[in-house]
Amino acid sequence: MAGEKILVVEDERIVARDIEKRLKKLGYVVPASVASGEDAIQKVAELRPELVLMDIRLKGQMDGVEAAEKIRSDFDTPVVYLTAYADEVTLQRAKATEPFGYIVKPFDERDLHVAIEVALRRQLSETAIRVALEKEKELSELKSRFWSMAAHEIKGPMTSILGCAQLLEQEGHNLTEERRREFLYIIQQSVRSMDQLLNDLLAIGRVEGGSLKFKPAPLDLEKFCRSLVEEIQFSTGLSHPIRFSSRGHCENVCLDQKLLRHILTNLILNAVKYSPEGSPVYLNLDCIAGQVTLEVRDSGIGIPPDAQKHLFEPFHRASNVGKIPGTGLGLTMVKRCLDLHSGEITVESEVGVGTTFVVKLLDPHPMDSFMERSLSG
Structure with a gap:
């Protein structure tokens, strides 16, 4: 695991230079060497090293144990102690800081290398466990x-x-x-x-279970969108006319039809749901240079700025929806499908004016599509 930054905290300059030389020989980076606990804390904040080699007896009012405790609590940076001698009380204080190693001077290069590698691997392991536990807590x-x-x-x-x-x-x-x-x-x-x-x-x-996967296939996207609009228009009635327009060559793009259906159905139904009766909903399609852009626009209630940051979180609904029924899952599904499709979505909205969602998808085989169109044309 060579290449990691290691801060040396040693008040004897000759010893510090010897440690720096050994560390560099082993392939580690020594961004700084300091002689006091106060300077050690400042350098950790500034340089964010992967490890600190800390002498217990230091110059200044703060010894190595106090500095190590502060570094661990504030920066979660592992510390390995270096010392020639320490009384029992100091040793017990050092143990209480939960150090990642303890090297007694004088030490050889092999002992130093082993102590550092064990400390670094322990830090990686603890970090991975902590992240896993946090994710498990979030999931729960x-x-x-x-x-x-x-x-x-x-x-x-x-x-x-x-x-x-x-x-x-x-x-x-x-x-x-x-x-x-x-x-x-x-x-x-x-x-x-x-x-x-x-x-x-x-x-x-x-x-979430991984059973819905990205399976692109050639698709006449304009025909697909027209058919979907007719289907949704039939199910919602004529209170919200859905107006579709298309530009570019959309006859043979390579996309996942199932994912696309989830994306557009949720966006169009949301536009219908949150718009006043009689107001139209627009679906605009552009197919240019291997990129598909789909725009769903309405003149509805709009989304407050504070709610826009949480749009794609499960069960999140804006404060202005009132008694309009909904689960807050539709846009979550849209985002999951877009992630599978490696697509992106942006939103522009103003309360009382309306909302526009813009979806961008890349055709995985734009040249193939172009060639097929050229051959057929």
Whole structure:
């Protein structure tokens, strides 16, 4: 593991130079050598070395043990002690700082090398374990939040279904036909809401579990987008006209149709959901020089600036959505699919004006597509 930066803290200059010479011979980098604990702390903050070789007895008011404790707590930098002699009290103080090694002077080059390598590997191991534990904690918290929110989102529609069913059973003979239809409509909408939630959960689960993979294939993207727009328009009704436009050669690009369907469906449905009735939603497609750009634009409620930073986090919803139903999983799914597709997404939004999402995807085989278009044309 040669090449790591090692700070030498030694108050005897001749000894310090000898240690520097040995370290450089072993392939390590010595960015500085200091003689006091105060200087050691300053240099660690400035240089961020991978390891500190620390003499216990130093010049100044702070000895090596105090300096090591400060360095460990503030910078998490491993320390190996160097000393010729220390009384029992000092040794116990040194042990309490949890050093990564302890070398007694005089020492040979091999002892120094072994102590440094053991310390560096221990630091790598501890860092990896700490990162793994932090990720496990984050995952546990995310799962807890995930299922708590899922249960909350399912409970609402179920309560509506149960309430309407009970009223139809108990008061059905006294209700007008119009009132009965209202209750049936609420039941249908609640079932659709639950179905959408379960579909989102299953889709996210497939992505996280690795079963949803990137499988590009030649695709007539313009035809695909027109068909998808017609499908969504049919399901949402005519209250929000979806207007599609296309530029460039989009007839034979190499993309993953399944991932693209997830991306566009979520973006268009969100645009419809958060726009006032009657306002159009726009899907614009550009295919230029091997890059596909898809723009979904609406004139809806917009996204507050503070919410834009968390758009793609699971279950996150902006503060201005009010009672508009949703799970906060749609954009999470969009981001996961784009990551698989090595694509990128940007958003421009203003509250009360509207939102524009821009998706950029690279055609993995633009020249092949160009050749095929040329041959066919």
